[in-house]
Amino acid sequence: MPVPLPAGVAGRANRAVDSLHAMLYFAPESDEELTAVGLRPGRMCYFASRSAPMGAVSAGVTTATFYNFNPALVARHIPRAWGLASLDDILAARVRAADRALRRLLGDDVALSPVVEEAAELARAATVDLSPQGRPLYAAHAELPWPTEPHLLLWHAVTLLREYRGDGHVATLLGSGLTGLDALITHTATGRGFTVPAAKATRGWSDDEWDAAADRLQAAGILDGDGGLTAAGLELRESVERATDELGAAPWITIGPEATDRLIELGRGLSRQLLASGAFSAEVFARSGG
Template identity: 35%
Template sequence: MNETRLQPTTHIARRMFELLEPICLVTFFADECNEELAALGHRTYWDGYFASRAAPLGRVPAQVVHAAFYNFADGEAARHIPSAWETIPPEASLAARQRGSAASLRRILGAELAGSPGLRRAADLTTKAATSAPTEGRMMYAGMRTLEVPSDPVARLWHSATMLREHRGDGHIAALLGARIGGTEAHVLSALEMGIHPPESFGRIHHLPEERLAAVMDGMRERGLADSDSHFTDAGRATKHRIEALTDELAVPPYDALSPAERDELIAELEPITAILLAAGSR
């Protein structure tokens, strides 16, 4: 691929990730989604998380959810799937996830911005991108592509942003696999990049058994990704950089559906939305 063309295109993919991620994060950080899922009868946050996020895949076994999600430890998906679907239909969890997420966005953004022509235009352009990429090799994205796109602009913006998040996530998994980085190792790399020390204390993995974390760290030292003091090596930092660069490259296809003018317009419309969400911590 021509390097002069690649650089600005991958820049667009990274910029769109920065702008869309705070929209998606209300699902996990704000109260409304969890409240909607709890009202259905999900006993814990993680019951609702697994039930609603995995639902577009259909009633698949826990092993399939584990494979699609990638970065959860062995057995974590099985603690919630299929039991979270036994009394609550997946479709109900999906609907609750959408209602709660859209409600969070409306609350955080305020009625004026949530009902503005700019947000509607952002939703339209995000949806155009989100419904335009190939689905091959994109398990989570393909699942979401089977769902009806909401007509309400706020719900449509959240839905399409989340679709693009899953598309990017599928590509990120491909990049991790290509670098021979497992799910727990991916969390360790993120912790090292953020300067968390020891990396085993990172919130996404600190609950795992000590022997499991010790084995992961030993493996990363043997590969030269971390040093004896559990800090990044140059090789580890370079590996993380390659993974992120490839993730950006693999995230480009949806935005090929937009003209350069539409990309610029989408960025301009999303910037004030994202600024408010960032200030609120998407809560």
């Protein structure tokens, strides 16, 4: 009988390892490798590389699974990307970018170390029994071949964990009645997400679209007159996070508390090294369109 997961553990585990995947979206190696196979730099590289495991999907499918991007922004790049580069080339370029970025940010001495190898095996074990039902991005990524090098194996495993949790998060947001833009606004209002200008810029929402959604959320009692969360808004966001944790608990139940704690420890250490190397610096963020 699996040991029940204590409250908050799923969220902590996700935060501990997530940077090992997310760094790719800010790494110059990503645009370099993806533009080399034919894509245009910037957001096209992001939309195409992340949705390519699902096949040559439409802008609507990409928007639905990514959830909080402006559909008009996605439609400027998808499906155009599929006519510029093959899916196989995009997926191969993404792996090459992850390889180069991790080696640069961690250094070969760490990227190829026993620490990374241990973290990779723990993260991979956490994905073994995950169900793809109702989780389209996870299901698509889970069908990709596993890399053999430990640093890439870790990156792929963390990618699966991220998309598994993300699919559950989208389901939770949908169940809570929050649209993609609502979710972005209320998350930003917690003070733990993007700033408002960065959220608008990276997700493609205009001032008018943002303000109209904020007015609706104020009328619903979710936001106050200053754009902050009301008591009801705070409870809504907390309930979303609790439900996301519940839907994302399976990986950590699978490996158990000791292995989960160890992966959190290793993940935090590696994430600190990424940060120290400038993986998410203001300069890098600005280059990504933030």
